Amino acid sequence: MLTLPFLDDLPRFLFFTGKGGVGKTTLACATAVRLAEQGKRILLTSTDPASNVGQVFGVTVGNTITPVPTVPGLNALEIDPQQAADAYRATIIDPVRDLLPAAEISAMTEQLSGACTTEIASFNEFTSLLADETATAAYDHVLFDTAPTGHTVRLLQLPGEWTSYLSDGKGDVSCLGPVAGLDRLRHDYAGALAALTDPTRTRLVLVTRPQGSSLREAARTSGELHELGMTNAHLVVNGVMPSYAVTSTPRDELAHAVRAREDAALDAVPDAVAALPRTTLPLLAVNTVGVPALRALLEPEAPSLPEPAAEIATLPDGLTDLRGLVDELETDGHGLVMCMGKGGVGKTTVAAAVALELASRGHDVLLTTTDPAAHLNETLQAETPHLTVERIDPQVAIEGYRERVMAGKGKDLDDAGRAVLAEDLKSPCTDEVAVFQQFSHVVFRARKQFVVLDTAPTGHTLLLLDATGSYHREITRQMSEGAHFVTPLMRLQDPAQTKVVIVTLPETTPVLEAQELQSDLARAGITPWAWVVNGSLTAAAPTSPFLRARAHAEAEPLTSVRGLCQRVAVLPLLAREPVGAAALSELTRPLTEGTVIDAH
Known part of the structure; x- marks a missing residue:
C-alpha cells in the first residue's frame, strides 16, 4: 500500500x-x-x-x-x-x-x-x-x-x-x-x-x-x-x-x-x-x-493507463554512438569540447568518457569542470596518461574576486562603506563573474590541446555565457577601429574551436529542457555540434517486459532529438555504473558490440 x-x-x-x-x-x-x-x-x-x-x-x-x-x-x-x-x-x-x-x-x-x-x-x-x-x-x-x-x-x-x-x-x-x-x-x-x-x-x-x-x-x-x-x-x-x-x-x-x-x-x-x-x-x-x-x-494501482507492447523497441535511423563523435573530434587535433545540459543527465560521465578516449589515443587532454557539484575524480578513480584533471573551484574564485574588489574599490571607503561593500560581494550575483576569469583561461588553453569542459547545470552555464557576452561587448567598445582581437565568446561561437555537446535523457521533460537550452545558445550565436542521449533502454534491448515498456516510451523523445541536430549519439543503460577508467571506456565502444551503459 x-x-x-x-x-x-x-x-x-x-x-x-x-x-x-x-x-x-x-x-x-x-x-x-x-x-x-x-x-x-x-x-x-x-x-x-x-x-x-x-x-x-x-x-x-x-x-x-x-x-x-x-x-x-x-x-x-x-x-x-x-x-x-x-x-x-x-x-x-x-x-x-x-x-x-x-x-x-x-x-x-x-x-x-x-x-x-x-x-x-x-x-x-x-x-x-x-x-x-x-x-x-x-x-x-x-x-x-x-x-x-x-x-x-x-x-x-x-x-x-x-x-x-x-x-x-x-x-x-x-x-x-x-x-x-x-x-x-x-x-x-x-x-x-x-x-x-x-x-x-x-x-x-x-x-x-x-x-x-x-x-x-x-x-x-x-x-x-x-x-x-x-x-x-x-x-x-x-x-x-x-x-x-x-x-x-x-x-x-x-x-x-x-x-x-x-x-x-x-x-x-x-x-x-x-x-x-x-x-x-x-x-x-x-x-x-x-x-x-x-x-x-x-496511485500506482490506477487502472486507466494503457499497457505498452512488450516487443523490443528500435532506435530511429541516423543515430550514432559516442565513439563516432570522438572520431570526428580527433581530426582537429585540439579544441574545446563543452558538455552542457540540465543537472542529472550524465554530463560528467560523458565528459570523462570523451576525455579518456582522446587521451588513450595519445592526445594531451585537460578535463575540467565549472560545476560545483561535479565529482570528476570520483568518476575517473585513477590517473591516466596524457589526461590532466582540474576543477574551476567556484569558492576559491569567489574569494579571490572579493579580495581584489575590496583591495581596489574598497580602499578609498570608510569602515562603514567597506562593510557594506563586503556584504554586497556576498550576493550570488557576483559568483559567475568571479568564475569567469578562470573559465576564460580554460578557453584560451584549447588553442593547443583538447579541453573537455563539464559545465554546471543549464541556468548557471547561461549566466557564465552571459558574463562572456558582457566581456565581449566591453572589449569591442574599448578597441580602436580596425584592431584585431579575439574574445572568449568569439571562440565559443567558432565551430572550428569549440564543439558544444548537449547531453540529455530519452524522456520528454529532459528533451524539452535541452531544446530550450539550444534556443538560448542560438540567441548567443552558438550552435550545438552534437547531442548525446544518455541512458537509453531502447539501445540496451532489455528482456524484462517492464523495461521494454519503458523503452517504448522513449520513441517520441528520441525521434524529437533526431530532428534537432545532425549528430546524435545514443548511450544505452547498463548493469554496472561507468565509474573508473575501465568502465568509462565501455562508453566509447561501438553500439554494434552490444555494450550497455549506465547513464548515472
Whole structure:
C-alpha cells in the first residue's frame, strides 16, 4: 500500500526542489492534480526558465494565471523570465529616463541586461506570491516547482544597508538596480523569507532518485536551506523500480542490477536526510505526461493507463554512438569540447568518457569542470596518461574576486562603506563573474590541446555565457577601429574551436529542457555540434517486459532529438555504473558490440 507522508498535514505553501531530472516538475503536477481532485483550490507556479508544466498538462500556460481545463480547481502559472526581466528593467529605468543623460541610461540598461538580472526578476515574481497574501487569497495551497537553493535564498537576506549605501553614492548600481527599487524589494524579500522559514506555512519537498549522487545533492540542499531557517522538509524518493519488474523476469541482468544499485543507494542515505519523513514512489511503465499518468504516479494501482507492447523497441535511423563523435573530434587535433545540459543527465560521465578516449589515443587532454557539484575524480578513480584533471573551484574564485574588489574599490571607503561593500560581494550575483576569469583561461588553453569542459547545470552555464557576452561587448567598445582581437565568446561561437555537446535523457521533460537550452545558445550565436542521449533502454534491448515498456516510451523523445541536430549519439543503460577508467571506456565502444551503459 502506497503511503504519502509528504502530503500529511499540509501547510499552505509547498516547495518542490531537487537535482535536475529527478521528477520535480512531474511530482509537483501530480500533487496539484491530487489536491484539486480532493476539492482544494490550487495554484501551481513554475519559476524554472525551461518550465514544461504546460506540456505536462497539454495546455498553454504562460505568465498569467491559467485554469487547467481537465482538472477543475487547478490553476497554473509559468513565470516567463524574459517578460519578468523586461518589466523589472522598466520599473527601474522608466522613472529616471528623462532625468539622466542618455549615456547613463544606456549604461544602466547594459547593467540590467544580464542573465543575473533575469534570474532576480523571476525570483521577485515568486517572492511577491509569498509576501502578498492577497495575491493568493483565492487558493487553499500554492505549489512552487522551483529549486530554492542556498544560492537563490541568499537573495532574501540582502541587507537594508544597501539603500543608504547606494543613496549616498558610495557604490555602483548592481544587477538589483539602483535605490529606486530597493525599498520594495527589501519589503517583499522580508515577507517571503518569513513565509519560507515558518514551518506552519511552508513545507520543502526534496525530490530525489534512488541514486547516490541524487541523494547526496538532496542532502547538500537540505543542509543549506536548514541553515537559512527552512526546517519543515520531507524527502521523496521518486522512480524506484517496482519489485514485480524484477521478479517477473529473473533472467534480466539489467533489471536486477538496477534494482540492486537502488537498494544499495537507499541503504546508504546521507545522515542529513536520513531522519526526514520519507515517501517512496515507484517507477511507472509510461511517461508521466497527461492527467491519467499524473494521477497514477500517486496511485500506482490506477487502472486507466494503457499497457505498452512488450516487443523490443528500435532506435530511429541516423543515430550514432559516442565513439563516432570522438572520431570526428580527433581530426582537429585540439579544441574545446563543452558538455552542457540540465543537472542529472550524465554530463560528467560523458565528459570523462570523451576525455579518456582522446587521451588513450595519445592526445594531451585537460578535463575540467565549472560545476560545483561535479565529482570528476570520483568518476575517473585513477590517473591516466596524457589526461590532466582540474576543477574551476567556484569558492576559491569567489574569494579571490572579493579580495581584489575590496583591495581596489574598497580602499578609498570608510569602515562603514567597506562593510557594506563586503556584504554586497556576498550576493550570488557576483559568483559567475568571479568564475569567469578562470573559465576564460580554460578557453584560451584549447588553442593547443583538447579541453573537455563539464559545465554546471543549464541556468548557471547561461549566466557564465552571459558574463562572456558582457566581456565581449566591453572589449569591442574599448578597441580602436580596425584592431584585431579575439574574445572568449568569439571562440565559443567558432565551430572550428569549440564543439558544444548537449547531453540529455530519452524522456520528454529532459528533451524539452535541452531544446530550450539550444534556443538560448542560438540567441548567443552558438550552435550545438552534437547531442548525446544518455541512458537509453531502447539501445540496451532489455528482456524484462517492464523495461521494454519503458523503452517504448522513449520513441517520441528520441525521434524529437533526431530532428534537432545532425549528430546524435545514443548511450544505452547498463548493469554496472561507468565509474573508473575501465568502465568509462565501455562508453566509447561501438553500439554494434552490444555494450550497455549506465547513464548515472
